Amino acid sequence: MEHLTHKRKMSIMFAIIAAMFFSAINQTIVSTAMPRIIAVLSGMEYYSWVITIYMLTSTLATVLVGKLSDIYGRKPFILTGIVIFMIGALLTGFSKDIFQLIIYRGVQGVGAGIIMATVFTAVGDLFSPRERGKWTGVMMAVFGFSSVIGPTLGGWLVDNMEWKWLFWIFLPLGVVAFFMILFLFPKVERKPSESIDYAGSFFLSITIIALLLGFTWAGSKYEWASFEILGLFGAAIISLILFILVERHAKSPVLPLSLFRNDIVTISNVIGFLMNAGMMGALIYLPFFVQGVEGISPTYSGYVTMPMSIGMVIMSTIIGRQITKTGKYKRYAIIGMPIMVAGLLIMAFMNSVWIAVIAMIVFGIGLGVGMPVFSLTVQNAVKPTELGVATSSSQLFRNLGGTIGIAIMGTIMQSALVRNMKEASSSSTGFHFDELDPELAKELSAFQNPEMLLDQPKLEQLQQTLPADVQPLITQMIDMLRDALSHSLTVVFLAGASLVVVAMILSFFLREIPLRTSNKMPEQEPQAEAV
Incomplete structure (x- = not known):
């Protein structure tokens, strides 16, 4: 066109x-x-x-x-x-x-x-x-x-x-x-020699469904080592093997395996997977800090993440124009990802809403600089006839990265929270409910659940119903919950930063080839083919 x-x-x-x-x-x-x-x-x-x-x-x-x-x-x-x-x-x-x-x-x-x-x-x-x-x-x-x-x-x-x-x-x-x-x-006419890969589509669908459900339910609905989760992962592995066998002989494969013999496509997709795993897995827990640790209402917590989107909008527009102007793109990936890491590190050690806003600004700038690169690298490295399947493979890896990242970060968050709560309870500031009236102890036990911090109206309502003489104890318990949640989130953001660091290292190995000035694949550009 x-x-x-x-x-x-x-x-x-x-x-x-x-x-x-x-x-x-x-x-x-x-x-x-x-x-x-x-x-x-x-x-x-x-x-x-x-x-x-x-x-x-x-x-x-x-x-x-x-x-x-x-x-x-x-x-x-x-x-x-x-x-x-x-x-x-x-x-x-x-x-x-x-x-x-x-x-x-x-x-x-x-x-x-x-x-x-x-x-x-x-x-x-x-x-x-x-x-x-x-x-x-x-x-x-x-x-x-x-x-x-x-x-x-x-x-x-x-x-x-x-x-x-x-x-x-x-x-x-x-x-x-x-x-x-x-x-x-x-309108584009159908290619007469192409057929639809029904078998490959079926096994690829089963693989994705089993994999996504496994990582979505693991650690929340079922234990990681439960029969259900292991069964889903087993089904994903079996379906993947069958998919590979089918694709090796398919006339027109739904996801050609030859794409992954192209080092640019493979590295770009792995980077996209890791970036989304670190980004989504960490950012989904930012409201836990804003609402849970800092006590900001959900309405206003949305304003904390807004600077990230604004920074991304501005920088992605600028960087996109620069890529078109210079024909260079690798430098922006190498520049953008350290900025993303810096944003995640600020999140790991933030102690106020304003620090969270600064973290969002830094992260948004890094996201706007680095993220536009990797769809472009994939599209530039394949034949125009493979443009659709190559682009969808890039989006597939990003979606999988985000889903798996959220699941893994959730497990990290939960285990860190349990550990921090145990440490707080066993310390000198722990609470001994057996010394209190049984009815009062039952009501106070609700303040040992970190989820209470995410429902501020309910927390305040419950707090007001309790006697004045236990209010100092309640305040101490809430502070303990916030401290435990804050330390747990630090572990989550550091884990997200580590994934983006791995993606940043891989970006140095991304082979940069000239951006074509035409959609035609010239014969003198063999470096864009499989290696």
């Missing part, structure tokens, strides 16, 4: 950005409102499934559609993704119970995965790798912008309107994006 006029390309890019923003804002807008929605529909015990099902369906759709879009073109899948996402959003607003919400969020996840798998690849169709740097920065900025306004807007909407409007308010934007892509996006 490089032959299109600049005006036509700009119109298509506007439609692509509208489609991507439609998907992104519908994810971020519900983050602050989901607890209220769950309270209305009931079913708190199934809350994790609302998140898990979206993650599962979007990841599956992302990786499976990558190859299909290489065969049929991007247009039908962007349109299909928008329609499925709109249907899912509409139905979600009509949910009568938690089970309908889970099902309809799964439908939304399918649409979101299809959209995300195709919009980034469509940019690769429109522009040469050299030009993509600028547009990759713009796409990252769109994500950042949705992260800035989404949580705040979601909180305002759920406080002033019925929660269903969270899912309906941006439906007109989806309609606009659909018709713009329908009329502006050129």
Whole structure:
């Protein structure tokens, strides 16, 4: 599609950005409102499934559609993704119970995965790798912008309107994006020699489902060494082996193994996996510090993470333009990741909300500098005919990294918290409930649960119901909880920083090849092929 006029390309890019923003804002807008929605529909015990099902369906759709879009073109899948996402959003607003919400969020996840798998690849169709740097920065900025306004807007909407409007308010934007892509996006004919890899798709799907469920449930729903978790991991390994065997003989593999013989693709995907594992695994616990340790309300805690999104928006836009201007990209990965590490280290030792804000600013700058690089490196290192499957492989590794990182950090957090609580209880400041009135001791035992710190209204209400003479003891117990939680979070952020350090070291081994000024793969560029 490089032959299109600049005006036509700009119109298509506007439609692509509208489609991507439609998907992104519908994810971020519900983050602050989901607890209220769950309270209305009931079913708190199934809350994790609302998140898990979206993650599962979007990841599956992302990786499976990558190859299909290489065969049929991007247009039908962007349109299909928008329609499925709109249907899912509409139905979600009509949910009568938690089970309908889970099902309809799964439908939304399918649409979101299809959209995300195709919009980034469509940019690769429109522009040469050299030009993509600028547009990759713009796409990252769109994500950042949705992260800035989404949580705040979601909180305002759920406080002033019925929660269903969270899912309906941006439906007109989806309609606009659909018709713009329908009329502006050129049609690509199906490649006649390509066939669909059904067997490979099946075993890849089983592998991803078992792996994601295993890491999602491990340490929370089931023990890591439980039969259920070991069974899921075993199923993932068996399915992966069968997938590899199938792909070695498939005529048109859904995820070609030859991609991973390309050192640039492999290193970029591993770096993306580690970055997301460290980033998501650590950042998801930042609200524990802001709300639990510092006692800030959920409404205002969203403002603490806002500087990160703003920093990412600004820097990704600037760096994207610089990549396009200079044709160099490796330097930005090497610069960006140490800044991310610095942000995580500040988080590890922060002791106030203002230090947390500084950490967010530093981390956001590093994220904006380093993150846009690795989708670009993958797209530049493969043939244009493999653009879709290569891009989806990059997104697959990032999704897996985020999910596995959250699970591992959760285990680290829980074990550190248990250890810190035991140390505090066995120290001289420990509390001996056997010396108190049994009824009072039962009420005070609630203050030994760190989860109390995350529900400030309930904590204050319970505290006010207790006699005045035990208030100093309660204050001491709360301080102990906050101290234990703070020290546990230090371990989590240090673990996240260590993963990003490994990614930073790997970035030195990333081979930099010239960014092509055309989507055609010149014969004199063998260094981009498998090694």
